[in-house]
Amino acid sequence: MTRRRIRGSTQDDVRRHNLGTILTEVHRHGYRSRALLTAEMGLNRSTIGDLVAELTEAGLVLQRSASAQGRAGRPSLEVVPSPEGVYVLAVDLGVRHLAVARVGLGGDVLDRVDVDSERDWSDLDITVDAIAEACRGLRRGAPARARCVGVGLSVPGVVRQEDGLLRFAPNLGWTDLPLGARLGERLDLPAVIANDADLGALAEHWRGVAVGYEHVVVVSGEIGIGGGILVGGRPLRGRGGYAGEIGHLRVNPDGRPCRCGSSGCLETEIGADALLREAGRRPGSGMDAYRAVLAEAAAGDEEAKNAAARVARWLGVGVGILVNTFNPDIVILGGPLGELYKATADIVEEATARSSLVAPREQVRLAASALGPDAQIVGAAELAFEPLLEDPIGTLTHRAA
Amino acid sequence: MTRRRIRGSTQDDVRRHNLGTILTEVHRHGYRSRALLTAEMGLNRSTIGDLVAELTEAGLVLQRSASAQGRAGRPSLEVVPSPEGVYVLAVDLGVRHLAVARVGLGGDVLDRVDVDSERDWSDLDITVDAIAEACRGLRRGAPARARCVGVGLSVPGVVRQEDGLLRFAPNLGWTDLPLGARLGERLDLPAVIANDADLGALAEHWRGVAVGYEHVVVVSGEIGIGGGILVGGRPLRGRGGYAGEIGHLRVNPDGRPCRCGSSGCLETEIGADALLREAGRRPGSGMDAYRAVLAEAAAGDEEAKNAAARVARWLGVGVGILVNTFNPDIVILGGPLGELYKATADIVEEATARSSLVAPREQVRLAASALGPDAQIVGAAELAFEPLLEDPIGTLTHRAA
Numbered sequence: 001m002t003r004r005r006i007r008g009s010t011q012d013d014v015r016r017h018n019l020g021t022i023l024t025e026v027h028r029h030g031y032r033s034r035a036l037l038t039a040e041m042g043l044n045r046s047t048i049g050d051l052v053a054e055l056t057e058a059g060l061v062l063q064r065s066a067s068a069q070g071r072a073g074r075p076s077l078e079v080v081p082s083p084e085g086v087y088v089l090a091v092d093l094g095v096r097h098l099a100v101a102r103v104g105l106g107g108d109v110l111d112r113v114d115v116d117s118e119r120d121w122s123d124l125d126i127t128v129d130a131i132a133e134a135c136r137g138l139r140r141g142a143p144a145r146a147r148c149v150g151v152g153l154s155v156p157g158v159v160r161q162e163d164g165l166l167r168f169a170p171n172l173g174w175t176d177l178p179l180g181a182r183l184g185e186r187l188d189l190p191a192v193i194a195n196d197a198d199l200g201a202l203a204e205h206w207r208g209v210a211v212g213y214e215h216v217v218v219v220s221g222e223i224g225i226g227g228g229i230l231v232g233g234r235p236l237r238g239r240g241g242y243a244g245e246i247g248h249l250r251v252n253p254d255g256r257p258c259r260c261g262s263s264g265c266l267e268t269e270i271g272a273d274a275l276l277r278e279a280g281r282r283p284g285s286g287m288d289a290y291r292a293v294l295a296e297a298a299a300g301d302e303e304a305k306n307a308a309a310r311v312a313r314w315l316g317v318g319v320g321i322l323v324n325t326f327n328p329d330i331v332i333l334g335g336p337l338g339e340l341y342k343a344t345a346d347i348v349e350e351a352t353a354r355s356s357l358v359a360p361r362e363q364v365r366l367a368a369s370a371l372g373p374d375a376q377i378v379g380a381a382e383l384a385f386e387p388l389l390e391d392p393i394g395t396l397t398h399r400a401a
Numbered sequence: 402m403t404r405r406r407i408r409g410s411t412q413d414d415v416r417r418h419n420l421g422t423i424l425t426e427v428h429r430h431g432y433r434s435r436a437l438l439t440a441e442m443g444l445n446r447s448t449i450g451d452l453v454a455e456l457t458e459a460g461l462v463l464q465r466s467a468s469a470q471g472r473a474g475r476p477s478l479e480v481v482p483s484p485e486g487v488y489v490l491a492v493d494l495g496v497r498h499l500a501v502a503r504v505g506l507g508g509d510v511l512d513r514v515d516v517d518s519e520r521d522w523s524d525l526d527i528t529v530d531a532i533a534e535a536c537r538g539l540r541r542g543a544p545a546r547a548r549c550v551g552v553g554l555s556v557p558g559v560v561r562q563e564d565g566l567l568r569f570a571p572n573l574g575w576t577d578l579p580l581g582a583r584l585g586e587r588l589d590l591p592a593v594i595a596n597d598a599d600l601g602a603l604a605e606h607w608r609g610v611a612v613g614y615e616h617v618v619v620v621s622g623e624i625g626i627g628g629g630i631l632v633g634g635r636p637l638r639g640r641g642g643y644a645g646e647i648g649h650l651r652v653n654p655d656g657r658p659c660r661c662g663s664s665g666c667l668e669t670e671i672g673a674d675a676l677l678r679e680a681g682r683r684p685g686s687g688m689d690a691y692r693a694v695l696a697e698a699a700a701g702d703e704e705a706k707n708a709a710a711r712v713a714r715w716l717g718v719g720v721g722i723l724v725n726t727f728n729p730d731i732v733i734l735g736g737p738l739g740e741l742y743k744a745t746a747d748i749v750e751e752a753t754a755r756s757s758l759v760a761p762r763e764q765v766r767l768a769a770s771a772l773g774p775d776a777q778i779v780g781a782a783e784l785a786f787e788p789l790l791e792d793p794i795g796t797l798t799h800r801a802a
Contacts, residue, residue, distance in 0.1 A: 010415075010443075010444075011412075014414075014415065042411075158760060168760055215640045215644075227726075231632050231637055231639075232635075234633075237728070238616050238727050238728025238729060238761065239616045239728050239729060239761075239765075240728055240760065240761065240764050241728070242725075242728040242758070242760050242761040242764070243616075243726065243727050243728035243761075244728075245725045245728070245761065246725065246726060248725050249722050249725060250652075250722065251651075252654065253653065254654075260758055261755075317651065320651070321650050321651065324643075324646040324649050324650060325645065325647060325650065325726060326637070326639050326644050327638070327639025327640050327642070327644035327645075327646070328640060329640045354662070354663060355651050355663060356649070357643070357646055359559060359641065359643050360639065360640075360641065360644070363640045363641050363643070
C-alpha cells in the first residue's frame, strides 16, 4: 500500500520499464542470454526480441551467439554491452585524493586518472578545474563513436537530494556549493553528486562483498566516519539526505570532545586518529602511521595491541547499535576500519555481541570492504548510469537533442 | 535502478495497479471525485469510469453526486467506500490489554471490544480463544452483506516477515509462535501479524500526526521500548523483521543492567519504570503512578521534577541518535513517552540538540502521538486491508472461492 504510485500506468511506461529492465540486467551481469531474459521477465520471446532490437539499434548493446557449451539445439543469442556504446565518468573526491575514471556499460573501469593529491581541494575553482581537466583527457581517449551519458561525483559531505547541492563538507571546509551543477555545466554533461558513504554501500551491493544482500551497513572513513546504509537495496537518505550520519552517534559519554560540538561520538572513538592517539602517536600522522600501529600489534607489541583493542571495542559498540537499529544482512567496515577489523575481529565481534540483541546479531555478517578504495568510483559510475538504466531510449534522445 | 522489478509488466498488471490505486485513494481519503482521480492518475475519463464501474460492481465502492458547492456545470461523481462492502478485523494485543475492532474501508472504526485485561495473555490458547471470541461477536454485528477480508494483529514482539511467525515477545514470554496462522485458521480469514511499533508508525503516517511525512520515527512503549520507523513511507524491517529495536541502543554505559544482557540501554533509562525509580516509587506500579509523578512535577515538586528531567535527558540522547541516523521528518513519542515529552519538551529538545548534528536537527519536528492508544488498531486495520488495496478484484475473487 505504501509503495503505490498515484499516477496510472500506460503502455509507454510498460515499454520503458521493460527496456530499462533488460539494459539493467545486461549492465549488472555483463551479459545476459535472450532465453534467460525471456524466462526472468515472463514476457514472450518475440517481445524480448523486439526490445533487444531497439536497444541494439540505439547502440547500447550487441547480440552475439552464446557458446553452445555442449547443449543440443540452437544456441541462445547473448546480449552484451556495446564496447563502443556508452560510458560515464566517475569522480571520487576525497579529503586527500582525487580520482577520475571512465566506466563502460557493464561496469568495467576502462581508463583512470589519479590527480596529484598534494593540491588543495579546499579551493573550489582549483578542484573543479582539476576534475574537468581529467575528464576531458579521458573523453579524448574514448572511441570516437562512444557516447558519454553523464558524470557521477562522490564527495565526503552531505548532499541535498532534490538538487544535488553539496550542503556541508566539513573536512573540505565547504558549505552550500552547487558542485555537481558547476561540473555539469563545465563538461556539458548531466552530473549527479552523492555522499561517498552512500555510494560505497551501493558499490558493495552491486559489485562487492554485499552482492545479493538488501540490508547493508557500511561504516567507513579515515578522518570523518560515515555510514552508507541500504534499506531494501536503496540508500537510506532521510528527509534531506543527511541520514546515516552515524559518525556522530554518541557512544562514550566519557569520550573526547568532537568537532560537532558533542563528545564521545563514534568518530572521536574509532577514527584513524583515535588509534594513533591511543598508541601514543601524533594524531593526523596519516595512514602509514596507522598501519604501523596495526603491524606492531600483530607483532605482539603490548602498547599497540592495547590501543587496537580499545578502539576495536568502541567499533563493536557502534556496530551493535547499527545491528539493533537496522537488522542488516551485513555490516561492512571500510578503509582504515576494515584494516582494524581484520587485525581485531574477535574483539570487535565480542563488543558487538555485548551491544546487540541475539536475534539480529545471529543474522548479521561482519566483513571488510571488498572494493576498498575503488568503492566510490564504482558507486559514482552506477549513479551516473541510473537515468540511462531507468529510461534507455529517452535518455539517449534527450542527450542527442 | 535499485527499485526495478526484474519481471516485465503486462496489461493485466496495469489494470490491477489502476484499480488498486483508485481503491487506495478512496480508502485513504474517505471519498474521491472522479474528476480528481482522472487528474491525479493522468488517465482519461472513460478509463476512470470503467475502473470505478468495476469496483462498484464488486461491491467495494459507491458513486454519488458530489455537492455542486455553487460551481457551474455538471457536478462530478464522487466515489466513496460502500458501507455494506468490506471490512477488516483489527486486533491490538498488548502486555496488559487486548482490543479488537471492526474497521471499514475508509478507515472508520465501526465497532470495538476491549477484553478484560486481567486475563493472563502469557497462555497462548487463552489468548487465541479470547481474540477469536471477540472477532466472532464483531462479525455477528456486521451488516449481512458486508464481507470481512482479513484480520490484522498487532503484537509487542518481533515478527518474521516471510511467514508472520512471532519470533520473540519477551514481555509475553513467547518464542516462535505461529500466532497469525493459528488465528487465521480459527477464523477462516487471511491473517497478518506485525510488530506494534511498526504499525504505530504506519498509523501515524496514514491517519495521525505524520500525515504527509515519509521519514518517520516513533519511539514508544511502556515496559519494552520499541521504535517504529518509516523510510520513504515504508516500515524499516531489515533482514528478519528485527530492525528498529532501538530499546536496546546503549545510551548510558553507567546505566542499569538491562534484561537483554547489556546495560544502560534506552529501555532501562527511559522506560516507565525508569521514571518511577528516579522518583523513588516502586517500579512496576503502573501508569497511574507514572502519571502521578508527572502531575507532581507539573505542580512543582522538586523530587518529581528532577526525576522527570533526568529521564527526559536520556530520552533526548536517544532522539538525537535517531535524528542523526534517520534524518526523519518527525520523531513521534508515543504512550508514556508522549506524556513525558509534553511535560518536559524543553529538556528533551535541548538534550536532542546536544546529541545531533545541526542539519538534520533543523529538519526534524518532535511530537507526541496523535492516535495514542488507538494507533495499533488503526495500523493493524491498514495492514489487513493491504492485499485488497494491492489487487481489489483478485483478492475478493480469491476470498469467494
